[in-house]
Amino acid sequence: MNEEFAGLPYRPCVGVMLVNAAGRVFVGKRIDNKEGDAWQMPQGGIDDGEELHPAAFRELEEETGVSPDLVTVIAESREELLYDLPDFLLGKMWGGKYRGQRQKWLLMRFKGEDTDIQLDAHEPAEFCEWKWLEPELLPEMIVPFKKRVYRQVLDEFRDLI
Template sequence: MSKNDKYRPNVAMIILSENYPDKKEIFIAQRNDLTDIWQFPQGGIDKGEEVKEALFREMEEEIGTDAAEIVAEYPEWISYDFPDKIAKKMKPYKGQTQRYFLLKLGKDAKINLATKHPEFINYKFVDVDKVLDFTAHFKKPVYETVINYFKKEGLL
């Protein structure tokens, strides 16, 4: 296995409410298996699948809608390692390498967490400056990097 094979290819999304750009509220969801963890929706890229195709498929699978438009894309892949407890379940992967997108929900988007394979039990929109207060510790450096990039670009 090469070094790159140790990281699962993944898409991740920072979803803004339909009130963007007037309000910079970010969607976070509470996991159903680790209820003290809130995170951005994300998911694996299937073999042969285009990144943006995976983005909208994962959005539909995780929050029940793909009614959103891409505002921006983080310009590079960004990786993180799983904590030991999670790494054991995710073998052979050591972590994930992700492509991040900033999306705005459509006005008619209907979020429905009761999907075929639910991953979340709750969600909320949080002010951009408070979102890191709710997120998983091992993902926080990645979240911070991506959020700061979009802030620097004048998008958040």
């Protein structure tokens, strides 16, 4: 990590592992990634004063169009998971105020239909396409600096999927 940014805090964030009845995980292809295939699960910042579950429902609905009545919360990660931004993103993301993210993850079961997923539910859209993925493939789909976190999320939730 670039020493100039080492003293910065981590951005508080929530992530959602959304699984369907078949045990597959929702991933969306990031609309803003110039390097090509960057897929991820829904995630985003927790606003000041916002609680974890409301933040997770808000992020899920903004990014996928899936409303809270279409999911059941199954589990919450035991601890926050941290990742550092790579040097080429430091000082550029989130106004340069953070060195990375500290994420609390929720596992949710999707009770709706695929037609309930609307990537354009909120402007600006985060994803340009989506799919259901076998859980074991998750770490291969994510950008390199998030792979460790995705492996930890998968390891923690695997038996509940």
